[in-house]
Amino acid sequence: MLRFTLPLLALLMPAIPGAQAQEASWPSRPITILGGFPSGAGTDIYARKLAEPLSQVLNVPVVVEPRTGAGGNIASDIVAKARPDGYTLLLATAGTHAINAALYSKLPFDAFNDVTHIALLGDVPNVLLVNPQKNPDIRTCQDLLAAARARPGQLNYSSTGNGASSHLSAVQLSSAAGIDVLHVPYRGQGPAMTALLSGDVTFFFNQSGPSIAAVQQGQARALAVSTERRLPPLPDVPTAAEACGLPGFVTSTWYGLIAPPGLPAEIQARLSREVTRIISQPAFRDWLVTSQGITPPVDPSPAAFRKIHEQDIASWAAVVKQSGATVD
Numbered sequence: 001m002l003r004f005t006l007p008l009l010a011l012l013m014p015a016i017p018g019a020q021a022q023e024a025s026w027p028s029r030p031i032t033i034l035g036g037f038p039s040g041a042g043t044d045i046y047a048r049k050l051a052e053p054l055s056q057v058l059n060v061p062v063v064v065e066p067r068t069g070a071g072g073n074i075a076s077d078i079v080a081k082a083r084p085d086g087y088t089l090l091l092a093t094a095g096t097h098a099i100n101a102a103l104y105s106k107l108p109f110d111a112f113n114d115v116t117h118i119a120l121l122g123d124v125p126n127v128l129l130v131n132p133q134k135n136p137d138i139r140t141c142q143d144l145l146a147a148a149r150a151r152p153g154q155l156n157y158s159s160t161g162n163g164a165s166s167h168l169s170a171v172q173l174s175s176a177a178g179i180d181v182l183h184v185p186y187r188g189q190g191p192a193m194t195a196l197l198s199g200d201v202t203f204f205f206n207q208s209g210p211s212i213a214a215v216q217q218g219q220a221r222a223l224a225v226s227t228e229r230r231l232p233p234l235p236d237v238p239t240a241a242e243a244c245g246l247p248g249f250v251t252s253t254w255y256g257l258i259a260p261p262g263l264p265a266e267i268q269a270r271l272s273r274e275v276t277r278i279i280s281q282p283a284f285r286d287w288l289v290t291s292q293g294i295t296p297p298v299d300p301s302p303a304a305f306r307k308i309h310e311q312d313i314a315s316w317a318a319v320v321k322q323s324g325a326t327v328d
Contacts (some may be wrong), residue, residue, distance in 0.1 A: 026086050026267055030061040033089045033257075034079055036072025036096050041189050042207045042292070046121065046255055047091040049287065053278045068188070071161050071327065072096035073107060080109035084116065084262035086271065091121070094253035094312050095165050102317035103163035104327050112313060116263035119275040120305040121255040122294040125227040126169045127211035128240065132221040134199035141223040141243035144203060148179035156182035158192040158201040163325040166192065168316070169205040169226055169251045171323040176246045196220065208293030226251045231293045254312070255294070256305050268302065276300050 033051060035043045047064045055062040067075035076096050082088040090096075092115075101111040130138050138144050148155045159167035162185045174181050184201055186192040189210055196204040197219055205226070206214075212233050214220040224243040225231050228250055240249040257275055259268065278284055279296060288294040297304070 026270070027058050027060045029087065030063055031055075031058065031087050031089065032063050032065050033091055034075040035064060035066045035091050036068060036075035036093075037066065038068050038188050038190060039066055040210075041066075042124065042209045043091045043093060043255060045209055045292070046294075049284075050091075050121075050257075050275070050278060053284075054274060057274050057278070071100055071103070071164065073100060073104070073109075076100075076111075077108045079258065079260055080114035082260045084260040084264070086259065086263060086267040088260065089118065089271075090258050092256050092258045093124075094316065097256075097258070097309060098312040098316045099163060099165065099168065099253075099320060101313050102320040103325060112310060114261050115309075116259040116261055116268055117302040117305040117309065118257040118259055118268060118271045119279070119300045119302070120297040120308060121257060121275075121279060121300070122288055122292075122296055123252050123254055124292075124294050125208045125225055125231065125252040126166060126205040127208055127215070127222050127226070127231075127234070127237070127293070128173070128224040129196060129204045129206055129211055129214065129220040129222055130202065131196055131199055132218075135202060138202075138223070139221070141238075141240065142245065144223060145177050145179055145244060147202075148174075148177075148181055152180040153182060155179075155202040156184050158195040158204045159183060159185050160189050160192050161185050161187065162327055163320060163323070165251070165253045166205045166207070167325065168319050168323055170203075171325075172249070172251055172319065173205070173240070173244070173246075175322065176249055177244060209291070212291070212293050225293075227295075233290050233293055254297075254308065256309070272300075272302055 033047045035047050037043050044066060051062040051064050067078060075090060079088055079090040097111045157170050186195060192204055195201045215222045222234055222237040224240040225237055226240055241247050285296050288296050
C-alpha cells in the first residue's frame, strides 16, 4: 500500500502548492493601477496619490497607467479580462461600474460580477460652476435658475460625456427645478472645463477636486455643492438644497479599487488591508478632504464596497432612465 501511495502523493503535491507558493510570494514584480480617464482627472490624481505609499508597503513599484476611452469602459474591460494575479488593478468609479451598466446597451464585461472588490476609496461630490467673467450676473444658484426660466432652452452646460455623473447631476437639477437647458457633452473633464472657462457653456457640474482648484484660482465661481453638507475647502459655498431651494438634492459618486474576478482571497485581503491603512492615515484623510473634497469611507472593506456597488447599480439606473441617455 505504501509503495503505491507515495508515488501518487508525489504526483499530486506539485499541483496543490503551486498556486499557494505564487500567492505567498506576491508581490514579486510591479503592480499596475489602470485608470479609465486622462492624466489630471480626479481618478488619476487619486491613483497617483495612493500608488506611492502602496509601493512602499508592498516593496514593489506601483505604476498608474491611464487607458482612456468609451467612458472608462476600455480600462474596465482590460481589468475584467486580466489574469487574477494581483498585478493588474483598476481605480473604478460609480460611473464606470454603476452608471455605465445602465447607460450602455451592451458592455463587454459584467459591471458587477467581473470584479473583485478591494477597497472603497471615498465619496466624490460635484460642484456647480459658472464662469464669473462670462456670467457676472449669475452669483447664486437662484440667479442661474432664474436665467434659465427666463430663457428656456437657451442656457447650456458641459459634461464629461453623455451619461457621465456631470451630465446626470445636471439632469437631476433641471428636473427638480423645472428648467429647460441644453446639454453639450465633451470627451473628459479637461475639455468640459475648458468649455466653461472659454464661455462656450453657461455652467458645469464638475467633480470636487478640479472644481476646488479652479475656484481657489478665481477661474470659476461655485454656486453649490451636491452633498448634504458643505465641503471644508469651500466653506462659503452652500449645498444645492440650500442654494437652489431643492430640499434633499444630493448627487455624488464613489471611487474604489478593484481587481479582476477570481483574485485569490489571500491577495485580496492583503491589498484591502494595506490600502485601508493608507487611506486611514490622518495626512491622507486630510488630503482627501481639504484638497479633493472627497469624503473618506466609513467602511472601506470589500463587503461594504460590494454592497454599495450593488445598490448604486439600481439607483443610477433610475437616473439614467430619467435622463433618456443611451450609448451604443
